[in-house]
Amino acid sequence: MNIELLHQPDSAIARVVLDANEELVAQAGCMIAMNGSINASTTLRQGKGGGILGGLKRMVAGESLFLSVFRSPISGGEVFLAPKLMGDLLTYEMKGQELVVQATSYLASESGVDIDLGFQGFKSLFSGESIFWLSLSGYGVVLLTSFGGIYKIPVNGEYIVDTGHIVAFEKSLNFDITKAGSSWLSAFLGGEGLVCRFKGQGNVYCQTHNPGAFGSQVGSKLPPQ
């Protein structure tokens, strides 16, 4: 599989070239163009993170119930994928480690990657973001999407990220939902609300903009429905 990212960073799309009988799993509805020879099917996926239960769990996480699977019978089959929001794309190589992905940031992955609903405990309930995160494991390339640019922070020690700006993080990191400053009062008054405090060693991927913040800025000016 060969993945090429075009139009980075403000309106990135991915051009994926598949070898014969290779499979690409993608978020339903993100295909914008493909070769006529490619077989597209919808799946709930079997195995870990698959089946009806897995699909329902993904739906709870804010992803679609179904995933699309693109399979090329010939070598060189092309699929173009695009996220809905303006922003960047990132390819991440899974080599057996676990990656926790904010549910709306998942775009596509190779078939060797298992997608499961990672319930991050009750602490994520208070983060104000979706309660559920996707937990990816296995082998292969993953495509992630962001609102704004994506930047990588190699954490060694402690690092704080606003909950609305997390794209993904490696499972080797521990995290706490906490306050940015020293007092709880200032956490709420200061507008930062709750933040994610990562501890340990591993990479965090952040997005420069918060879709929720932009959405509420525009949305607050729109008439109620």
Added chain:
Amino acid sequence: MDYEIRYKPAFAAIFLTLNPGDRITAEAGAMTSMDGKLTVKTEFSGGFIPGLLKKFFGGESLFVNTFHNKTQQPLTLVLTQSTIGDIVGVDLRENSLCFQPGAYICHTPGVKLGVRWAGVKSWFSGEGLFKLQVRGQGKVFFGAYGGLTKKRVNGDFVVDTGHLVAYEPTIKMNVGLAGGLLGSMTSGEGFINRLTGTGEIYLQSRSISGLVSYLQPKLR
């Protein structure tokens, strides 16, 4: 303090490195990510009463956060705005700059945040009764929806109110209708801002109100 504005112009974000002892004050909610060792303190923006004025009449938040590096090593901090678009950093040398609501992002110590009476006309055109004004010695960052154009005004200049982001207070504003009452409504220009004086202004290439009025009829 070192900084770099990355992902210009569509998704600009300020990547700062604070050296030991450095401080920066930012609008509430501007922090994207930071080193765990930075000390964060929340305070009223420019004091209690000016803070309240800004909140209720100027469209800014009541609180600001100060990030302080109390350690012995450089620490990183990323700040951004809620809209997508460009960010500019300006050096102030005892001069001052006024901001439209929402434009201000952060400033270094030495810069003071204040409020300035904008006038009843400004309030009627939806721009707030008070304007945020920064003055002093240091750096101030502000952002826009879309790209930022810097323009030196000398004499008379007319701008659309929704596109003016920042201006020097040496410039007088006079908000009014673009033409006659009928002409203003039919041309779609609405309120315009007639500037007089000498100084610099910053214009944004798009406006949130423009996006909102495009989206409004599409909602079902």
